[in-house]
Amino acid sequence: MSRSTALFYYVLSRLMLAPLMIWTLVTLVFFLLRATPGDPVDVVLGGRAPESAKVALRARLGLDEPLWAQYFNYIGDLLHLDLGTSLTSQGQSVWQIIQLYFPATVELTVFSMVVSVLVGVSIGALAASRPNTALDAGGRLFGIVTYAVPMYWFGMILQLIFAVELRWFPIGTRFPLAMAPPQGPTGLYVVDSLLSINLVQFFTSLYYLTLPSLTLGILLSGIFERIVRVNLKQTLKADYVEAARARGIPEVRIVVAHALKNALIPVVTVLGLTIASLLGGAVLTEVTFSWPGLANRLYEAIEFRDYPVVQGILVFFAVIVAIASIAIDILNAYIDPRIRY
Known part of the structure; x- marks a missing residue:
């Protein structure tokens, strides 16, 4: 089987599994x-x-039908890309809610990902390059602590220190109420402020984004630290690394230019899995910081038992996690031929 044929069948199998995964999640939710318990x-x-008003509303929402009928009606709506209408937002559709709140979650997710990769890879590379030293032990401790610390507790501690006591950062909003937020086609304050060439809005957006993204990014950086540290330690024992040392190449250049590139290959796989962790962590982070994102809106919908909003979000x-997973699998299969055979 040729490389292109093997890659085609591998991609096709991943594409066929994605709808099954989404359907399973939809059914479970x-x-x-x-x-x-509870009644929306x-x-x-x-x-x-009055009971008559409740009966009328249940009939209008379709909640008086048998459960199997409600399920098949919902699946039929999904096939037509209809996510439904919110029960508590005055007839606002779920698509409108996603359009309104998702940009804030995207900003938080992207900046948290940048923080987690930079911090995790840097600490992992530093720890692996100094085995059996205090730096190595510190790297292991960092990975354990960031994995074990609860997201909401860490967020509250950072808020108490940097927002309440030191007053270095704001909390509870995405942009100051006294200023007009950036207006643009993306809904991303950082991007829209750059498109309008408004540096005041740009730096203000970054300022309000700093503490939430640091909270989420630092806790997730432990994943990358552990992977980079373990793989880089193994790579530094390879024959080609010993040959580079024998030629007199400086150790820093060996680590950065030779060993680190091969040690970063597993990081590509973890990036896809981290997206799911970021979305899950975004719920706790957005709730803790009152960040007006889609994850925070999901929390509110769960609290008020807004079935269509919870299911739609x-x-x-x-779908985002499935697309990211497929993209990462395809990239890995292209990089490493052993995966697709």
Whole structure:
């Protein structure tokens, strides 16, 4: 089998598995939501509303139908790309909610990813280049601590220190209320402020983004630190590294220009998995910092039992994770032929 044919069949198999994964998640979310205690009608109308009003609203929302009928109706709507309408946002569609809140989550996710990669790779490379030293032990400790520390606790500690006590950073918003936020086609404040060439808005956006992205990025950087440290240690024992040392090449150049490139190959795989971790961590980070993103909106929808919003946002996140996973698998298969055979 040729390389191109093997790669084609590998990509095709991954594309066929993606809809199955999304359907499984959709099904689990649908039935788990309805298995939990509580009634969304009581949230909308209140517990003291007349029973006739509750019955009428259940009929209008389709909640009076059998569960299997509700499920197939929902699957049919999904096939037509209809995510439904919010029960608690005055008829606002789920697509409108995603369009409104998702840019804030994208900004937080991208900047957190940059922080996690830079911090994790730097500490992992430094620890691996100095084996059996205090730096190596510190790198291992960093990886363990960042993996074990709860996201919400770490966020609250950073807020108490840097926002409340030192007053270096703001909390509870994405942009100061006294200023007009950047307006643009993307909804990303950093990008839109650059497109409008407004440096004040640009640096203000970065300022408000710093503390939440550092919180999420530092805790996820431990994943990259452990992978880089372990793989770089093994790479530094390879024959070609010993040959480079024998030729008198400086150790820093050997680590950066030769060994680190090969040690970073597993990082490509982890990037796809980290996207799922970022979206999960974004929920806790956005709630902790009152960041007006889609993950925070998901938390509110769960609290108010807004079925369409919860299902729609989770489906949207699932599609993003599936696309990222497929892209990373294809990239790995292209880099490493052993994966597709």
